[in-house]
Amino acid sequence: MASAKRLGILGSTGSIGVSTLDIVAAFPDQFEVVTLTAGNNLVRLEEQIRRFRPQMVAVLSEDGAKQLKQRLGDEAPQILSGIEGLVACATHAGIDMVVSAIVGAAGLVPTMSAIESGKDIALANKETLVTAGSLITEAVARHGVRLFPVDSEHSAIFQSLEGHRMDDVRRLILTASGGPFRNRPLEEMVDITPADALAHPNWSMGRKISIDSATMMNKGLEVIEARWLFDVPADRIAVHIHPQSIVHSLVEYIDGAVIAQLGIPDMKTPIAYALSHPNRLPLDLPALDLCSLRNLTFDDPDLERFPCLGLAYDALAMDGTAPAVLNAANEVAVDAFLNEEIAFLDIARIIGATLKGLKVKPLEHIDDVLRADLWGRREARRLIDSQAEGGQAC
Ligand code: NAD
Ligand code: MG
DSSP states (O other): OOOOEEEEEETTTSHHHHHHHHHHHHOTTTEEEEEEEOSSOHHHHHHHHHHHOOSEEEESOHHHHHHHHHHHGGGOOEEEEHHHHHHHHHHOTTOSEEEEOOOSGGGHHHHHHHHHTTOEEEEOOHHHHHHHHHHHHHHHHHHTOOEEEOSHHHHHHHHHHTTSOGGGEEEEEEEEOOOTTTTOOGGGSTTOOHHHHHOOSSOOOOHHHHHHHHHTHHHHHHHHHHHHHHTOOGGGEEEEEOTTOOEEEEEEETTSOEEEEEOOSOTHHHHHHHHHTTSOOOOOOOOOOGGGOOOOOOBOOOTTTOHHHHHHHHHHHHOTTHHHHHHHHHHHHHHHHHTTSSOTTHHHHHHHHHHHTOOOOOOOSHHHHHHHHHHHHHHHHHHHHHHHTTOOOO
16 A cells, blocks of 8 residues: 655645645544644644644744743643744645645745645645746646636546547636525625624635625636636636535536536535545535435626626736736735725725725736735735725725
8 A cells, every 4th residue: 555645735624724634633544744834822832832743843033933842841842933834835845736725815925835845735825836937837747736716617627638639629618606695685795794704604714704705806816816726818817606616616618518526615625536536435425416406506606796806807918917906915815804994895995995006916926926915915904004094995
């Protein structure tokens, strides 16, 4: 039997991180956890350390690292902090694959470091490809590593492409649930609260991606992610609203054939495929019962009610630093919405206004991405503050 795949899991305490560890726990002969990282959830990380016995872990703050050391005493592995800690966990000599499951642009530097040190990547952190797609795909090719999508739509496309020629692809079709406000008229979207927006109908996910799903920025980010993962231009990537979240995405071929991947909405399926490709793991999940589904429906997205999706296509067309700025502005606006500083519909306004003020530059180095990210954050913050002071932000 092949030896266990040695994993580094970045963002192990989040929704994807926990599902990944559930799979590891179910297949202890196939996977070994070597490094784990978390932001601030020390309680959950401590449990994970006791259970999975990693060699090295990292948390955000030095203080968090100290607390964790105290709590674990003799059972403590090597505990690091900050970006250096994250990078050490991403590049550890004893790992074969990094599961990139931090949320937001914070995932970029450790993911790039993992690629540069020759690790295969199971990529959940879509923001890595959104902000730095050209640099990441170039680094993946240069270092001869494999990048497996975890995002369910991209996993579906990846699976629907296997055994086919890219030259034969006409379009990629990403499905979107439409989120909790799929049918809500625009005038009733004015007073949406964070609690309303966090209640996703089909998927249980972290807070940021749940808001992104409600605004449909998540689908916009996924269009950009697909552009880089599969090297298909934006005008050949379509989005269909599919509220049942059963058809996870589709590939349309030049002869009219359309190949899709279906399944119940559970992230364990795409995570497991990224971890064990080309093999499949016998997951303990309910089978998809097609006969019990009354219907599967598909519709065009409404860009008037969900302008974030259009903004993502705009940023992709602007190219260079624009997607990094789109992402940064979105992260700041989502945070401000969750803190009840701005209204739901302001999220798109802030992002649109931030992009409007941008002078696009080409991406030559990861520092160009980090500078654009910082600029986008400051500009979005400035617009939010000036709106709070009663000014006309956007
Ligand atoms: P989450 O908020 O549940 O977890 C995020 C993880 O990252 C946690 O471990 C947190 O401690 C850590 N973290 C947060 N900020 C950090 C920082 N600044 N530095 C270091 N670590 C930090 O998020 P999630 O829902 O698991 O999503 C993770 C990524 O996967 C996102 O990019 C998301 O878009 C993508 N994704 C998630 C799902 C899903 O079903 N949850 C599906 C597809 C893609
Ligand atoms: Mg997705």
